[in-house]
Amino acid sequence: MPFELPPPRLRKWTRASSEQVGDYRVFRVQHHAMRDSAGHPRKDVYTFSCPDWCNVVALTDADELVLIWQYRHGTDALSLEIPGGVVEPGEDPLAAARRELREETGFDAPSLEPLLVVEPNPALQNNRCFTYLARGARRVGETAFDESEECELVLVPARHAAELLDRRLVSHSLVVCALEAFLRSA
Numbered sequence: 001m002p003f004e005l006p007p008p009r010l011r012k013w014t015r016a017s018s019e020q021v022g023d024y025r026v027f028r029v030q031h032h033a034m035r036d037s038a039g040h041p042r043k044d045v046y047t048f049s050c051p052d053w054c055n056v057v058a059l060t061d062a063d064e065l066v067l068i069w070q071y072r073h074g075t076d077a078l079s080l081e082i083p084g085g086v087v088e089p090g091e092d093p094l095a096a097a098r099r100e101l102r103e104e105t106g107f108d109a110p111s112l113e114p115l116l117v118v119e120p121n122p123a124l125q126n127n128r129c130f131t132y133l134a135r136g137a138r139r140v141g142e143t144a145f146d147e148s149e150e151c152e153l154v155l156v157p158a159r160h161a162a163e164l165l166d167r168r169l170v171s172h173s174l175v176v177c178a179l180e181a182f183l184r185s186a
Contacts, residue, residue, distance in 0.1 A: 011037035026050070026086070027125075050120075050127040054097040055084025055174060057115060057182045058107055058137035063158045066107050066137050068151040072172075080154070080164070081175045083107075084129075085146075093130035101134060103144045104151045109134035116181040120174060131178040133185070158186075 015032045022029035028049040034042040058066035065082070072079045083104040087096040094112055102108055112132040120129050145151060156164065161179050164170045170179060 013037055013042065014039075016041070020049075021046070046124075048125045050125050051089070052087040052093060052127045053084060053120065053129040053174070054087050054093045054100060054132070055082050055129065055178055056097045056101045056112065056132050056134050057082055057178050058101055058105070058109060058134040059158055060107075060137050060155065062155075064155040065158050065161060066101075066105050066134075067154045067156055068104055069154060070104075070149060070151045073148075079172050080170050081172050082178055083151075084174070087130070094132065097130065097132045097134075101137070102141065103146070104149075105153050106139050106141050106143045107134075107137045108140045109137040111135070115185065116178060118174065118177055129174050129177075131174075131181065133182065 014035045016035050017033045019031050020028055021031045030047045030049055032045050032047065034045055036042050056066075060066065068081055068083055069078050070081055071077075083101045085096070085100040085104070087093050091099075094114075097112055098108065101112075112134045114130070115133040116131040118129050118131075119125070120127060143151065143153075161183055165176060165179055170176060
């Protein structure tokens with residue numbers, strides 16, 4: 001029998017007013033005057049309005065994970081990751097995942113199946129990250145990086161996925177979630 005979670009007694013707070021206070025291309029900053037569930041004013045908050053993201057756990061026929069090294073501006077370091085990126089306005093997350101896989105690795109796969117959807121940081125952001133599993137991935141062309149990225153392809157035997165996490169070779173939280181979901185699905 002499945003676990004039954006009791007519904008929350010807590011009620012949602014409301015935004016008495018909201019205004020955009022900044023636009024920085026990859027996110028917008030929103031200011032909100034808040035009221036708690038009883039209608040009392042609370043401290044104002046700021047949130048980020050971000051587009052949805054996608055990423056892909058891609059496996060070759062040789063059972064290798066298609067990974068990339070990528071420089072990350074926020075940490076000022078190289079990061080070992082799965083391919084992924086922004087879902088463009090009006091774009092289907094599945095189509096975005098396939099596009100990102102091709103752009104960052106030159107790989108494609110016969111089909112992509114949904115693996116996981118997470119909210120990257122619901123305390124501050126409004127977006128989701130859609131993760132897909134691509135089996136039978138193979139090289140079909142050249143990479144086509146965005147002007148703000150550069151990636152290096154790495155093929156790692158899938159049997160080492162847990163070790164990548166245990167040794168903290170992968171530390172990007174969205175990639176950790178994706179690989180954990182992949183390991184549970186195997």
